[in-house]
Amino acid sequence: MTVRVFSSLRRIFPAVIGLLMLAGCQDSGSSSTGSQDAVAGDAESDSESADAPSSRSGKIRICLLPKIKGISYFSSCFNGAREAADELGNVELIYDGPTDGDPRKQAEMIEQWTIEGVDVICVSPNAPDVVANAMKDAREAGIHVITWDADGTPESREFFINQATAQSIGEGMVRAMVSDLGSETEGEVVIISSDATSANQNTWIEAMKPALEKSKLKLATIKYPGENSSNALADAQDVIRKYNQLKGIFGISSVSFPGAAEAVEQSGLNGKVLVTGLSTPNDMKKFVQNGTVKSVILWNTVDLGYLTVYAAESLASGKLKSGAMSLKAGRLGEKQIVGDHVLLGDIIVFTKDNIDHYDF
Amino acid sequence: MSQLPLRGWSRLLARRDIGILLLIAVTTAVVGFMDSRFISLDVWLGIFIRSAPTMIVACGVMAVILTGEIDISAGSLMALLAAVMGLLISQSKAALSLWIGIPAVLALGTAIGTGTGLLVSYGRVPSLVATLGLMTALRGLTTIVMGGKNIDGLPPALQDAAKRGWFGVPVSVWVASLVVLMTSLLFYRMPLGRRIYAAGSSPASARAAGLHIQRIQVFTFAWAGFLTAVATLVDVPRLPWIESGIGSDLELLVITCVVVGGVSISGGRGDLSSVLAAVVLMTMIRPVLTFLDVGEMGEKWTRAIQGVFILLAVIADQISIRFLWRKSAKVRR
Numbered sequence: 001m002t003v004r005v006f007s008s009l010r011r012i013f014p015a016v017i018g019l020l021m022l023a024g025c026q027d028s029g030s031s032s033t034g035s036q037d038a039v040a041g042d043a044e045s046d047s048e049s050a051d052a053p054s055s056r057s058g059k060i061r062i063c064l065l066p067k068i069k070g071i072s073y074f075s076s077c078f079n080g081a082r083e084a085a086d087e088l089g090n091v092e093l094i095y096d097g098p099t100d101g102d103p104r105k106q107a108e109m110i111e112q113w114t115i116e117g118v119d120v121i122c123v124s125p126n127a128p129d130v131v132a133n134a135m136k137d138a139r140e141a142g143i144h145v146i147t148w149d150a151d152g153t154p155e156s157r158e159f160f161i162n163q164a165t166a167q168s169i170g171e172g173m174v175r176a177m178v179s180d181l182g183s184e185t186e187g188e189v190v191i192i193s194s195d196a197t198s199a200n201q202n203t204w205i206e207a208m209k210p211a212l213e214k215s216k217l218k219l220a221t222i223k224y225p226g227e228n229s230s231n232a233l234a235d236a237q238d239v240i241r242k243y244n245q246l247k248g249i250f251g252i253s254s255v256s257f258p259g260a261a262e263a264v265e266q267s268g269l270n271g272k273v274l275v276t277g278l279s280t281p282n283d284m285k286k287f288v289q290n291g292t293v294k295s296v297i298l299w300n301t302v303d304l305g306y307l308t309v310y311a312a313e314s315l316a317s318g319k320l321k322s323g324a325m326s327l328k329a330g331r332l333g334e335k336q337i338v339g340d341h342v343l344l345g346d347i348i349v350f351t352k353d354n355i356d357h358y359d360f
Numbered sequence: 361m362s363q364l365p366l367r368g369w370s371r372l373l374a375r376r377d378i379g380i381l382l383l384i385a386v387t388t389a390v391v392g393f394m395d396s397r398f399i400s401l402d403v404w405l406g407i408f409i410r411s412a413p414t415m416i417v418a419c420g421v422m423a424v425i426l427t428g429e430i431d432i433s434a435g436s437l438m439a440l441l442a443a444v445m446g447l448l449i450s451q452s453k454a455a456l457s458l459w460i461g462i463p464a465v466l467a468l469g470t471a472i473g474t475g476t477g478l479l480v481s482y483g484r485v486p487s488l489v490a491t492l493g494l495m496t497a498l499r500g501l502t503t504i505v506m507g508g509k510n511i512d513g514l515p516p517a518l519q520d521a522a523k524r525g526w527f528g529v530p531v532s533v534w535v536a537s538l539v540v541l542m543t544s545l546l547f548y549r550m551p552l553g554r555r556i557y558a559a560g561s562s563p564a565s566a567r568a569a570g571l572h573i574q575r576i577q578v579f580t581f582a583w584a585g586f587l588t589a590v591a592t593l594v595d596v597p598r599l600p601w602i603e604s605g606i607g608s609d610l611e612l613l614v615i616t617c618v619v620v621g622g623v624s625i626s627g628g629r630g631d632l633s634s635v636l637a638a639v640v641l642m643t644m645i646r647p648v649l650t651f652l653d654v655g656e657m658g659e660k661w662t663r664a665i666q667g668v669f670i671l672l673a674v675i676a677d678q679i680s681i682r683f684l685w686r687k688s689a690k691v692r693r
Contacts, residue, residue, distance in 0.1 A: 070508030070604075099503045196660040222656050228608055229599050231646065234410055238650040241403055242395070258600035266523055283510065 059092040061118040062312045064305070065106060067126040067150065069097035072280050073254060073301060074124075076360030077149070080305030087330055088313050094118070103127035110134035114141050120312040123157070124149035128199075132156045144315045148308040150200060154340075158315065158322060161308045162341040163299040166200075169278070170207025172347045176295035177248050177276045178215050187247035188220040190239045192232060192260050194253035196224045201252050204278075208250070217247065225256060232259025240267050251277035257296075261287040281350045281358045288355050296350040302360055304344055307332060311342050376622040380637035380673060384644065391651050398651040405529070411643045412532035413438075413595035414613060418621075418635055419543040420473075420584030421614050427573075427580050428560040428627025429480055429487035434588050434614055436498035437472060438607030441465050441592040443502050446511030446602040449518070458515060466589045472498075473585015477578035495611065503604050511602040522597035532594035539587060544632050556580060560627025617642050620673045638673070645669055 064081050066074035078095050085093040094113075098105035103126040111134050113121055121138055125131045125147060135145050135156035148161035164172075177189065191208065193201045205222065212219050220243050225231035232255050240246060240263060249264070251257030257277035261284070264273050270292045278297055287293040310329040314320035320327055327335045327342055336343050350358065392399040417434050424431045447453045449461035476494060480487045521531040547553040558566040559573045567573055596606060621638035623630025645666050649658065658665075 070503055072509060075508055099500065196662075221650070221653065222659055223650070224659055224662060226609075227605055229603060229606065230410070230595075233599060234406070234646055235650065237406055238403075238647045241397060241400070241406070242650050242653070255603075255605065262600040286512070 059090055060120065060313055060316045061092045061094065062120045062309060062316070063094045063096070063109075063113045063118050063122065064148075064308065065109060065121065065123045066095075066097040067106075067124050068101040069095075069099055071254070072283060072360070074149075076280060076301040077305035077308075079360065080302035080307075081309045082305075083302070084306040084309035084313075084330060088309070091309065091313055093309065097124075101126050103130035107131045107134040110138055114138040114143060117141070118143060119316045120144040120146065122146050122148050122161075122308050122312055123152060125152045126150070128152045128156070144312070146308070146312060146315065149304065158340065159311060159320075159337075160341050161304065161311055161344065163301075163304045163344045164347045165343075166203040166207045168347055169297070169299075170204045171211045172297050172349065173204070173250055173252070173276055173278070174208050174211035174215060174217075176297060176349055177250065177274065178217065180274050180276065180294040181217075181247055184216065185247060186216045187218070187245040188243045189217045189248040189250065190220050190243065190246065191222045191250045191252060192235055192239075192256040193222055193224050194256065195226045198253070204252055218245075220246070223256075225259070227253065227255050229255050229259055232256040233263055236260040236263030237267065240264070240269065240273060246273055248274045248276065251275055251279075253277075254279055254283065257284065258287070261292045265290075265292050280360055281355045282360060284350075285355055288350070288352055291352075294351060296355070297347055298350070299344060299347050303332060306330065307335060307342065307344055375634075377631065377634040377637045380621070380634060380641055383673060384637065384641055387644070387648060391648050395651045395653070398647070403647060403651075405533075407640065407644050407647060408533050409530050409598075411639050412530075412536035413591040414610070414617060414639045414643065415536045415636055416532075416539045416587050416591040416594075417584070417610065418614050418617050418639055419539050419632070420580075420587035421611075422618050422621075422623055422630065422632065422635055423543075423547075423556055423580040424487070424577075424584050425615075425618055425623055425625060426556050426560045426627055426630065427577050428563065429577060429580070430615070430625070431476070431487065431491045431581065431584050432611045432615065433476065433491040433494040433498060434584065435607035435610035435612075436495045436502070437469065437585065437588045438592050438596075438610060439502040439604060440472075440498045440505070441469055441589050442596045442602045442606045443505045443511065443604070444468060445592060445596065446514065447505065449515055450511050450602075451513040451515065453511065453513075458518065462593060465593055466586060469589025469592070470582050470586040473588070474578060474582040476585070477581030480581065481574035481577040499604075506602075506604050514597050514602075518593075518597045522594060530594075530598070532591075532598070535590060535594045539590065540632070540636060547632055552576070552579070557628055560624075561629065613642065616670060620670055641669065641673065642666070 062085070064078065066077065068074060074097070081093060081095065085091040096109060106123065106126060107130060110121055110123065110131060114134070114137055121143055123131060123135060123145065128151070132153045135152060139145050145157045146159045146161060147157045149163060151160045189212065191205060193205065209219065221239065223235040223239065225235045236249060236259055239249065249260040251260040257275070257279045260277070261275045264270060264275055270290070275287070275293050276295050276297065280298060280301065281296055284293055284296045288296060307329050311320060311327060314327060322340065324337055326337055329335050388399065397403070421431050421434060445461060445465045448456050448464055449458060476490055479485045479490045523530060525531045526534065547556070555566070555571050555576055558569070559571060559576045563573055596602060599606070617638040618630070618635055619625060620642065621630065621635030623635060646662070649662060649665065
């Protein structure tokens with residue numbers, strides 16, 4: 001049997017390698033075509049780079065690289081980026097990224113853009129270490145590199161467009177939970193995160209812990225279902241059955257938040273166990289409208305994309321230099337810079353009263 | 361194992377399904393001792409609801425593995441079928457009747473399975489490569505079909521069946537029971553079942569005996585595709601909405617359960633009851649960790665603990681076999 005397995009492995013190995021290479025090529029290929037298929041289902045959004053890399057019209061070429069292309073969070077960032085590019089007029093925006101969130105594909109795209117000699121590359125690194133080398137190579141080739149949404153290693157970029165500090169996000173979620181429950185409520189809360197290795201989630205958790213200690217709520221446990229909606233639903237159902245004094249669940253990823261809300265609804269505990277977390281308002285509207293969720297927390301993703309493109313343009317045209325204390329960003333006005341972090345501002349709390357005003 | 365000349369208790373112990381059930385019972389007893397709420401109807405119904413889709417898909421993938429082939433595309437196929445189901449019957453999309461949507465999803469699953477089977481048997485593409493390619497392609501296709509947006513608004517009837525079902529038991533559990541019954545009839549009461557085993561245990565002699573191995577393979581892949589569609593229809597409406605990540609890691613979970621259940625990966629050997637027991641064992645790990653209240657560090661070890669469970673099941677099996685061999689040797693002497 002062993003012999004059979006080995007011989008068949010030997011037979012298929014080249015084919016497997018070939019297949020993997022093919023998959024890789026397709027992706028790096030798609031990056032050079034810019035945002036032809038940028039946000040599917042949002043057809044008019046592609047027009048920006050229709051006349052893309054070929055034309056050297058003296059425009060500043062800015063590449064915007066999301067963690068995952070095609071999910072609503074990054075699509076809304078792209079909408080803001082497009083708005084800024086339209087306003088500025090001298091910017092050619094290229095939006096592309098891996099569809100599966102693979103950081104190695106991000107690195108390939110950065111390499112491709114470096115070869116094409118674009119002006120600015122804006123990266124939301126999914127794994128800072130994996131893309132760091134490609135980002136450093138781009139900088140050595142004279143291209144401006146900044147990070148947005150998630151930070152990279154410090155030497156790999158010039159600025160980080162910081163949507164909201166981990167502090168304001170973590171404390172904001174706890175503050176929302178405490179005020180939704182009533183500040184005198186005592187009981188247990190649970191955090192349902194993403195993977196145990198998710199850097200953003202882990203820094204938010206570190207900010208939530210001291211805030212929870214100051215409240216009357218006790219953190220019972222933290223679950224890590226990964227980016228898997230069945231597991232997120234299952235974990236939420238289990239903590240509801242396990243913890244008698246459970247008053248609230250924090251769902252701090254785009255998968256665990258709806259999973260937790262669904263679990264509460266299926267247990268018929270709407271209003272008894274509150275769910276709060278981070279998500280785009282459109283995704284959570286149905287849970288806010290039926291009362292399972294009172295507060296959804298996020299920064300303004302449209303403004304994040306908008307600010308990123310303004311910072312990129314300022315950097316390329318020499319208006320923004322390291323050591324600057326502020327940045328003029330169109331309709332957002334003057335934005336503060338602390339060290340090498342360009343700060344977008346505070347979080348937004350979406351509630352039943354204001355959620356319909358937002359569409360992203 | 362069945363060849364061992366054993367009697368009474370030792371004969372029972374030699375069965376892998378009994379071994380896994382014992383492991384389940386011991387774990388339940390230990391966790392129940394530490395937190396009595398673990399031994400409740402609610403918790404166990406939850407475990408069976410989560411086991412249902414895995415069991416349904418495992419019935420199909422096991423048939424494929426019995427013939428000596430493998431199918432690692434189940435998770436991606438489920439994602440595509442879920443997206444198609446959403447596009448066809450969701451009220452925000454085409455809003456077609458269930459009478460059209462359900463047969464369409466079943467037909468698409470069966471068709472993709474049949475296509476894979478043809479590629480493997482008549483096209484002579486190794487099944488690992490064929491289904492590896494399919495795994496990537498179907499996941500990519502799902503992203504395109506869904507257009508980067510979640511699909512919401514499945515018909516209330518379907519959601520209600522998946523979340524509440526009949527007599528408090530969701531429809532997925534009823535359907536899983538039916539699928540298990542059908543599969544055991546297929547494997548152990550029908551000539552085709554014996555042929556599936558024969559094709560895997562000794563392809564040369566099966567061919568010499570006049571069996572159409574290629575046809576058998578096409579059937580097993582089609583069966584796996586059909587059952588993945590069944591699992592999609594009964595389980596996905598339970599989730600908050602249809603997103604492109606549905607079914608991620610399902611293929612690995614299913615193959616783990618099939619292997620822990622003692623099915624030989626080179627085909628020909630293994631029984632259904634052990635695989636079903638393995639599904640329950642693997643599914644109960646997450647709630648077990650929750651009820652043990654292992655704390656923040658413990659939670660980070662979830663995957664490692666899952667691995668330990670797999671190793672435990674395999675090692676326990678090896679030990680019991682050795683022990684029983686020695687015992688049976690004594691009996692013979």
